Amino acid sequence: MGEVSEQVLGQGWATPVTLDAQGEVRLEAGAEKVRQAIRLILDTRRGERVMRPDFGAGLEDFLFEPVGTTTSALIRQRVETALIVWEPRIDVHEVAVDVADRRSGRLHITISYRVRATNTFYNLVYPFFLQEGRAT
Incomplete structure (x- = not known):
């Protein structure tokens, strides 16, 4: 295999x-x-690649935004769109954005996807921080 x-x-x-x-x-x-x-794709800022300025999810646009349902929904939509456009080997089944720690602004972006060629399902959890790091 x-x-x-x-x-x-x-x-x-x-x-x-x-x-x-x-x-x-x-x-x-x-x-x-x-x-x-x-x-x-999730790590890449839009405009970072000279020959592909629209490549990436551009999640840095959400830094310092308030932790809430609007921000979570916008991030979910941005991730889903970026994966559909830039990763043709997968079908995005679901993208969920959960608040892991409201105080530190940590979100967990959970991506459920299927690899088209093998018809195998996978999950990926991507931690994303809305706030800067600081001592607790």
Whole structure:
């Protein structure tokens, strides 16, 4: 199954880029490469990529916004749209934004998705902070 998954889903540099035991660039393939691509979309600011200024979810736009249902709904919509546009290997089943810690402004963005080529379902929880870090 691994070889078929690799052929269908592709193989590329691991994110973040690191070296393996032989000193070569570490590669990832299959479902792990898809998961890394999703995280890359969520981590990328709009305008950050010169040749693709519209790439990414642009979640930094929500920094310092109040913790509430409006902000959560806007983040959910932004994540869902970015994944539909930029990750064609998946079908987004659900995006949920939950307040994990209101005081620190920590949200958990839970993404349920299906890899089209293998018809396998996965979940990814992406922590996102609306406020700057501070000692508690």
